[in-house]
Amino acid sequence: MPGLLVLMGSGETSPTMVEIHRAAARKLRAGARAVLLDTPYAFQENHADISARARRYFARSVGLEVEVAAAGITGADWVFSGPGSPTYALDRWAGSGVDGDLRARVRTRQGVTVLASAAACTAGLATVPVYEIYKVGAEPHWRDGLDLLEPLGLRAVLIPHFDNAEGGTHDTRYCYLGERRLSRMERELPPGTAVLGLDEHTALIIDLGDESVRVAGRGGLTVRLPGSATVLPTGTRTDVAGLRRLAEGGEAGPAAAAPPSAPAAEPAVTLEESIRACEEQFKAAVAKPDMVAAAQTVLDLEAEIVKWAADTEEDTGGVEQGRELVRLLIARLGELASTAALRSLVEPLLTLRATLRQEGRYELADALREAMLRGGVAVEDTPDGSRWTTAP
Structure with missing residues (x-):
């Protein structure tokens, strides 16, 4: 042979x-x-x-x-x-x-x-x-x-x-x-x-x-x-x-x-490169926001980790680093989902409060803000409009 x-x-x-x-x-x-x-x-x-x-x-x-x-x-x-x-x-x-x-x-x-x-x-x-x-x-x-x-x-x-x-x-x-x-x-x-x-x-x-x-x-x-x-x-x-x-x-x-006779194949992407790319894709999806794309990024990263699961080169810690990122992104998705659900409730209330203020009904507008605060949402009035955050 x-x-x-x-x-x-x-x-x-x-x-x-x-x-x-x-x-x-x-x-x-x-x-x-x-x-x-x-x-x-x-x-x-x-x-x-x-x-x-x-x-x-x-x-x-x-x-x-x-x-x-x-x-x-x-x-x-x-x-x-x-x-x-x-x-x-x-x-x-x-x-x-x-x-x-x-x-x-x-x-x-x-x-x-x-x-x-x-x-x-x-x-x-x-x-x-x-x-x-x-x-x-x-x-x-x-x-x-x-x-x-x-x-x-x-x-x-x-x-x-x-x-x-x-x-x-x-x-x-x-x-x-x-x-x-x-x-x-x-x-x-x-x-x-x-x-x-x-x-x-x-x-x-x-x-x-x-x-x-x-x-x-x-x-x-x-x-x-x-x-x-x-x-x-x-x-x-x-x-x-x-x-x-x-x-x-x-x-x-x-x-x-001398170059090879056939075009060289595109170099395979390493797990470290995939991890960095997924982090950037996740940030971009959240910024839009596009929760479906963000979730797909997590799934793509998990699939890449499975591909690399046999890697015996442990010093780089790539697979474990990838798993840590998956856990982090899943937790972030949970936070974002909770925020999105809360936004669907809060935004209409802010619109109602803005209407009350425009009509001069400030007592009702203030009462609505106090009620939202008791529900865990803090409202701040700024020159650019009202902003809200989850209250501690």
């Missing part, structure tokens, strides 16, 4: 990467054995839930039934590993022989191997210990990687989450290292080593048979050397030789910039 190496920057079990998974799965023979290596997140208390969600994702979205294992991938047609701790995975793989099995898959150019997020971080000659540096505060340093790219003549490290922007006020690019720490760590790499930076929701797809290379997804692949960086955007097609030349500081050649 022709070999394929797919490296993903993030989003490995999200709707954004479905088509990439499907394209890889189409290379498999009938009855292929598919294995999900759970090692990177096996230390987490919810590892069984993460595996179950990943299995559902591959079964429902990709059409691939997968088994979960910590080792035993020899002869597997398809191997996948994703989020968690790169160093935890490396330590366990070294003790079980998985590291050698993964290298053999690339060296013999057989089988489909898909590594994403933490697992993708292990693919180069050195690995970013992201948990230790970013979450524990260890001094920036490298760990030896699997060096899966060495059989392809690539002397490089692979950094996923390259365009991460979760930090807001602090720099979390480059798999949460930021520029300051990455620059320092680059000086510690062996001479001639390039950094291959994979953006989130982006894949580097290497056909191990014909050595063709493709960048797919939402972002790009950055080939970074001291003093220079070349970005291959999504849709870029080249070959291993062209990528190797870039990693060595040369020109990739004309193939690297």
Whole structure:
């Protein structure tokens, strides 16, 4: 079976990467054995839930039934590993022989191997210990990687989450290292080593048979050397030789910039983007006001959350953030519905009071205002007319 190496920057079990998974799965023979290596997140208390969600994702979205294992991938047609701790995975793989099995898959150019997020971080000659540096505060340093790219003549490290922007006020690019720490760590790499930076929701797809290379997804692949960086955007097609030349500081050649023969598909929207869009749509609907449109926005957001429910990338908190927004918008809808019902009662009373005032019947107008106040509605007379609010 022709070999394929797919490296993903993030989003490995999200709707954004479905088509990439499907394209890889189409290379498999009938009855292929598919294995999900759970090692990177096996230390987490919810590892069984993460595996179950990943299995559902591959079964429902990709059409691939997968088994979960910590080792035993020899002869597997398809191997996948994703989020968690790169160093935890490396330590366990070294003790079980998985590291050698993964290298053999690339060296013999057989089988489909898909590594994403933490697992993708292990693919180069050195690995970013992201948990230790970013979450524990260890001094920036490298760990030896699997060096899966060495059989392809690539002397490089692979950094996923390259365009991460979760930090807001602090720099979390480059798999949460930021520029300051990455620059320092680059000086510690062996001479001639390039950094291959994979953006989130982006894949580097290497056909191990014909050595063709493709960048797919939402972002790009950055080939970074001291003093220079070349970005291959999504849709870029080249070959291993062209990528190797870039990693060595040369020109990739004309193939690297060649666009795909067919128009590129519209990039899939991330859950974070959907959440922001729904918030804006809800505000616009309420401002009109259009309660039907506002309610539909909540339903649309709920449907989007269901689509993303299998996402195993928990650090962003996207699904839970979406659920919190749904609860908030539902509560807001309840408030608005109550206000709308109250308005249908109050507005006619205000019209009656305005008529009484125009006719000089101020005593009755004041009595009506007092009665409305006892009912929980405060009326204020202004130069622009009467305004009302719910009384505390």
